[in-house]
Amino acid sequence: MRLAAADVVPVGRTLRLRDKRYRYQEISPREVVRLLENPRGAIPIGRPMTPALPAAELAQLLADFRALSTER
Numbered sequence: 391m392r393l394a395a396a397d398v399v400p401v402g403r404t405l406r407l408r409d410k411r412y413r414y415q416e417i418s419p420r421e422v423v424r425l426l427e428n429p430r431g432a433i434p435i436g437r438p439m440t441p442a443l444p445a446a447e448l449a450q451l452l453a454d455f456r457a458l459s460t461e462r
Contacts, residue, residue: 423459
C-alpha cells in the first residue's frame with residue numbers, strides 16, 4: 391500500500407490511510423525490528439495492519455533494519 395506525501399502530516403504526526411486518520415510516533419530502527427519480529431506485541435490492543443509480506447521479503451526487511459540499528 392502506498393501513501394502520498396500529502397497523506398502524511400509530520401507536524402501533527404498523523405497520516406490518512408483509506409479515508410481514516412491515524413496518529414504515529416517516530417521510532418528507532420531497533421524498535422522497528424522488535425515490531426516486525428512480534429507484530430501483535432505483548433499488550434492486547436488493536437492493530438489496523440500487520441506485515442503481510444512473503445517470508446523472503448520480511449527477512450530482507452529485518453536484515454536492513456538490523457543493519458541500521460547497529461550503525462548508531
